[in-house]
Amino acid sequence: MKKRVNLPLIIGLGIVILLIGVVVFEKSLMTSDPSTMRRGAFEWVNGEMVFYDAPGAPNAEFIMGTDIIGRDIYSRLIAGAKLTLGMVALTVLFRFLIGFPIGIAAGFGNRPCMWLTNTFSTIFSAIPALIFSLVILSRPELHDLSLGRSIVAFAIVMTFVGWNRIAKITQEQTSHVLTQDFIEGEIAIGKSRPMMILQNVLPHILPAVITAVTMEFARALMLLAELGLFGVYAGPAVLDGEGTAMLGLTGATPPSNYPEWGGILAAGRYGMVVKKYWLIIWPTVMFFISILGFNLLGEGLSLHINRRRVRG
């Protein structure tokens, strides 16, 4: 048989490695300081006077342009990778830590855990997770939290609305393993339940769970992007409503102090009003590439596992 190339796995892995590379080498990839505001300012560059207007269109110095208060979008996106992916990783970690044990217990027929998994699945198939998290995260009490607290708040809310998927997949996989004949053999030799989970259930369900966790990165990123599009992002804003009005940016979302992608997207919405495409397109592209990357990686992994299963 001709060996087929697992293209999703290769591309997905490539993108994810690239993203990790951006996080690791952010210092050398940035071309300017991501939080310096250059708005209505004159600067002497090589003996010439340069006037910075904001938002500034892409040029040689700022290849993706500057945002509404004159910060370099390219450098902000680079600097934001760590923050954004970190938030997403935290969310996925929480989702896993809650969903996985509950899923296993539900797979073993534990009533409360089955109820939790089913109820949350039902609730969030009726109410979109986005609406739910939007309502909570846009509450004014959460606006002035420090970055650290804000990230934790985001991770908790995004976990609350999304842990059920990992639980559901774990539950299905676990109960499938438990219907197999060899489980009776394990009962017959007197194996305890924890040992059975460790020795007979985990090895069988891990491939599917790893795939689900990878996909979960994409889902959490998606939620973050959607929240950003609705003007909700983590961390305090650099200006309040009055500040933006003073700058003549009436109607713009107060821009975020931190370069998290959702925040860049939120402030970039103004670009749609004033028809300055670069404000919105670049954060969107970053989200698109990373969501695609994690999705392809997950798909490639499951393809890889299924092929191995067929062969084995």
Place this chain on the structure above:
Amino acid sequence: MADTLIGVKNIKKVFCSPKGDVRAVDGVSLRIRRGETLGLVGESGSGKSTVGRLITRLVRPTSGKILYCGRDITRLGERQFRDLRKDMQIVFQNPNTALDPKRSVRDLIAEPLLIHRIVPRHEIDREICRLLTMVGLPQAVMTKMPREFSGGEKQRICIARALSVGPRFLFLDEPVSSLDVSVQSKILNLLEDLKQELSLTYLLVAHGLNVVRHISDRVAVMYLGQIQEIGDTEELYEDPRHPYTQALISSFPEPDMDARRKRIVLAGEIPSNTDGIQGCVFHTRCPYVRDICRRQAPEIKMRGGRMIRCHGTGDAI
């Protein structure tokens, strides 16, 4: 009696399903004597496997008692029963699915040894080798995975695994029915040898009547969750008395032309055991059915050295 290893007293198992309750085992009583092989035969759906699974507690009984060495084990908690698991082991029907495909032979056999602390940790490999040799496998198979073996070899691994904890009783749940005919007799002979060597007691469930005749000392015939007849193997095969036993034995080809009996073909299907059957459970198919059979369920009674559940006289008995 002193020589009884396992006593089953009026045990019942009802499986609840949306379509109605299924009375899989409906009041079975039997004794398994120390050192004997008790064969359990019957059509599929007669509840013969369930009896074995009740004894080894893969399913819990709805009512009734199971005595092991005179002690009621139906009331024991899961933790207390775990110690008894090493006394009672099971050899499953399909060796292809009875072993976790992701664990090596060494893991599979080491697990029960570790759970019940049969040998100290450093002697585990030696013990595994001894068990593998006992079931006729080379020691080199230790590191292999289950998928690398044939059905017969896998069944040998299952037997080694069952024997690893030093059981006194083995429930053989159709141990050869999914194997090639050429391998069947080898596994049966192995089981016979092991029984002598380790003074084991067997409960053999099978639908292959020749298999049962080959290694059983006594045979119990089941129909719709009830035992219809129990007797010594040779007597029962030579002179079946219950009409169902007669039909069952006659359906089995006899190699000796002169000894060939008239074949009794049962009309009709086995009734569903979800609906309660009035009268004798066999009356819908019995060639000797009489009025009393439809009205009143017969008790199992001792008749001429054999336990039989039938109203019949004359023709049938």
